[in-house]
Amino acid sequence: MxxxxxxxxxxxxxxxxxxxxxxxxxxxxxxxxFRLAFRLLCDEDEAKDMVQDxxxxxxxxxxxxxxxxxxxxxxxxxxxxxxxxxxxALRRTPPAYSSETISVEHDIGSGENIEEALxxxxxxxxxxxxxEELTPKQRLVFTLRDIEELDVAExxxxxxxxxxxxxxxxxxxxxxxxxxxxxxxxGL
Numbered sequence: 001m002x003x004x005x006x007x008x009x010x011x012x013x014x015x016x017x018x019x020x021x022x023x024x025x026x027x028x029x030x031x032x033x034f035r036l037a038f039r040l041l042c043d044e045d046e047a048k049d050m051v052q053d054x055x056x057x058x059x060x061x062x063x064x065x066x067x068x069x070x071x072x073x074x075x076x077x078x079x080x081x082x083x084x085x086x087x088x089a090l091r092r093t094p095p096a097y098s099s100e101t102i103s104v105e106h107d108i109g110s111g112e113n114i115e116e117a118l119x120x121x122x123x124x125x126x127x128x129x130x131x132e133e134l135t136p137k138q139r140l141v142f143t144l145r146d147i148e149e150l151d152v153a154e155x156x157x158x159x160x161x162x163x164x165x166x167x168x169x170x171x172x173x174x175x176x177x178x179x180x181x182x183x184x185x186x187g188l
Contacts, residue, residue: 002028007071014062022062026055029072033079039143040083042132050086054079069157076150077158080140087136126184130177141166142173 002010007028013021033054038047057078065074131139131147137159144155145166155166 004070008067011062011065011067011071014059015065022059025058025071029075030055032072033075036076036079036143036148037083039128039131039147040080040136040139041086046086046090050079050082053086054082057082069154073150073154073157076144076148076154080158084136126181127177130180131173133180134173134176135169137161138169138173138176141169142177145170146174 007025010021010025010028014025030051034047034051037050037054038044041047041050054075058075061078065071131142134142140159141155141161144150144158145152150158152163152166155161156163159166161169
């Protein structure tokens with residue numbers, strides 16, 4: 001993982017049309033963009049297409065990045081906007097959950113209880129499935145705060161929502177997911 005100085009150096013070189021530097025940025029951030037796009041679009045093929053679209057947009061507009069926020073925050077914002085544009089264009093509901101389309105990586109450590117690890121993976125899969133049923137705004141806020149673990153200040157920059165609206169949408173998303181989990185297993 002690159003530090004902020006290394007990323008800024010690549011950004012500066014990319015602004016001077018250095019395609020090798022930009023390729024390094026793509027390499028560093030494409031998994032992050034895919035992960036966010038997949039969680040917002042709930043479709044692996046759409047997410048793959050979105051990664052390409054986002055990096056084309058970034059290449060075209062990299063001169064507009066002014067360094068007032070982290071580069072990753074700026075990329076999250078571009079990715080979110082592109083995904084919402086795509087969702088509006090598709091005017092469809094997300095496809096039903098399929099275990100074949102979602103691959104959640106989970107490494108089981110040698111000292112870890114395998115049964116417990118599988119239980120955590122199943123819980124994570126369940127939470128990801130329930131995020132598909134949230135409103136787009138709730139899904140975005142939940143993904144950025146609880147899955148990507150960004151702080152509220154970054155979520156404000158990315159979404160343009162006030163901290164109060166972020167907290168409200170996050171509360172509603174968590175409540176809806178918790179209610180669905182209680183329907184499956186009241187002990188969760």
